[in-house]
Amino acid sequence: MDNIPLAKPDIGELEKRAVALVLESATLGLGPKLKEFEDTMAKYVGLPYAIAVNSGTSALHLLVRSMGIGKDDEVITTPFSFIASANCILYQQARPVFVDINPDTLNIDVAKIEEAITPRTKAILAVDVFSHPADWEALQVIASRHKLWLIEDSAESLGSTYRGKPCGSFGDGAIFAFYPNKQITTGEGGMIVTRHKDIAEKCRSMANQGRAVQDGKWLEHVQLGYNYRLDEMSAAMGAVQLERLPEFIKKRNQVASWYQEAFQDSKGLELPFVDSQCSLSWFVYVVRLPKHFTCNQRDLIIQKMSERSIRCSNYFLPIHLQPFYKETFGYKEMMYPVCEDIGSRTIALPFFNALTKEQVAYVAENLKALMKEIEL
Numbered sequence: 001m002d003n004i005p006l007a008k009p010d011i012g013e014l015e016k017r018a019v020a021l022v023l024e025s026a027t028l029g030l031g032p033k034l035k036e037f038e039d040t041m042a043k044y045v046g047l048p049y050a051i052a053v054n055s056g057t058s059a060l061h062l063l064v065r066s067m068g069i070g071k072d073d074e075v076i077t078t079p080f081s082f083i084a085s086a087n088c089i090l091y092q093q094a095r096p097v098f099v100d101i102n103p104d105t106l107n108i109d110v111a112k113i114e115e116a117i118t119p120r121t122k123a124i125l126a127v128d129v130f131s132h133p134a135d136w137e138a139l140q141v142i143a144s145r146h147k148l149w150l151i152e153d154s155a156e157s158l159g160s161t162y163r164g165k166p167c168g169s170f171g172d173g174a175i176f177a178f179y180p181n182k183q184i185t186t187g188e189g190g191m192i193v194t195r196h197k198d199i200a201e202k203c204r205s206m207a208n209q210g211r212a213v214q215d216g217k218w219l220e221h222v223q224l225g226y227n228y229r230l231d232e233m234s235a236a237m238g239a240v241q242l243e244r245l246p247e248f249i250k251k252r253n254q255v256a257s258w259y260q261e262a263f264q265d266s267k268g269l270e271l272p273f274v275d276s277q278c279s280l281s282w283f284v285y286v287v288r289l290p291k292h293f294t295c296n297q298r299d300l301i302i303q304k305m306s307e308r309s310i311r312c313s314n315y316f317l318p319i320h321l322q323p324f325y326k327e328t329f330g331y332k333e334m335m336y337p338v339c340e341d342i343g344s345r346t347i348a349l350p351f352f353n354a355l356t357k358e359q360v361a362y363v364a365e366n367l368k369a370l371m372k373e374i375e376l
């Protein structure tokens with residue numbers, strides 16, 4: 001069996017043609033494709049403003065900064081995520097305050113949020129982890145009761161819905177990310193979406209060196225800015241990928257059901273949970289080993305899968321246990337026990353549009369065999 005990667009982008013003739021047209025036009029930055037991509041995204045999530053940037057991480061930074069979150073402010077967030085959702089708080093000299101996760105959805109446990117709120121709390125930053133929507137209705141209630149900003153990290157959930165509404169539409173601002181392993185890709189890229197005009201304008205200005213959004217001069221800078229701009233080639237590709245998203249969602253749904261079928265008979269293996277009020281635009285397919293497996297055994301299985309040409313990953317090592325966070329903030333084991341338990345048993349399996357039923361069967365067969373072998 002040929003190597004089965006963990007993820008693989010779906011790039012076709014339409015994307016190639018769109019990028020080639022940009023190259024021929026010679027407008028490689030701040031051109032019409034940027035606007036087209038933004039307008040398509042705003043329409044997709046049903047919000048008035050979308051600002052394309054050069055990564056999901058840049059999008060998070062600008063969103064946090066645009067809300068005036070700064071030194072010694074606290075932002076409540078999840079420890080079970082990709083590092084960027086906590087780092088963006090540190091970029092502003094603010095403090096991430098972690099709250100443990102729900103063991104089913106793997107998202108921030110809304111029942112534990114209010115006890116973590118202090119007079120310094122300015123925002124809640126929730127993540128739709130592995131494309132499963134966070135509990136947005138409960139989050140909206142808590143945020144408005146305590147007058148907090150609500151930030152959505154929807155980097156993994158473009159196309160997922162919660163009670164019929166799209167991820168990215170629930171908070172004061174949300175972000176998407178377009179690295180090649182996400183549902184749609186621009187190479188590198190990200191997007192901010194918001195219902196607030198002032199947040200949109202601040203983000204747009206800061207992404208472009210702090211230039212004024214309207215009637216600004218090229219070499220006049222009205223605030224501290226960054227170069228977080230997305231180039232035209234990426235924007236052109238993103239517009240095509242977003243058009244194709246419904247096709248991608250369908251394919252990924254098919255792959256997820258093949259996995260579900262293939263694991264029907266494996267006792268103890270925990271398959272991804274989907275709340276009945278949600279529909280997923282599948283980002284990854286992450287299974288959990290039974291509780292009696294240790295973290296080392298999980299890592300050994302991942303290594304042995306790799307020896308059989310199947311690339312898997314250990315999404316996620318909890319953020320508070322990352323070496324940098326432990327050293328800088330003194331976090332220790334057992335501070336967020338649900339997150340740590342889950343994080344020690346997860347295996348992300350190969351998952352992408354072009355994965356075949358045969359490949360899924362091969363992955364499942366090998367995982368089942370290795371679980372038996374290592375359990376002995």
Ligand SMILES: *Cc1c(COP(=O)(O)O)cnc(C)c1O
Pocket residue numbers: 055056057058081082084085127153155156177178179189190
């Ligand atoms: C991918 C991802 C990001 C960051 O996106 P980049 O484009 O890689 O900067 C942020 N948050 C989450 C949860 C992600 O999965």
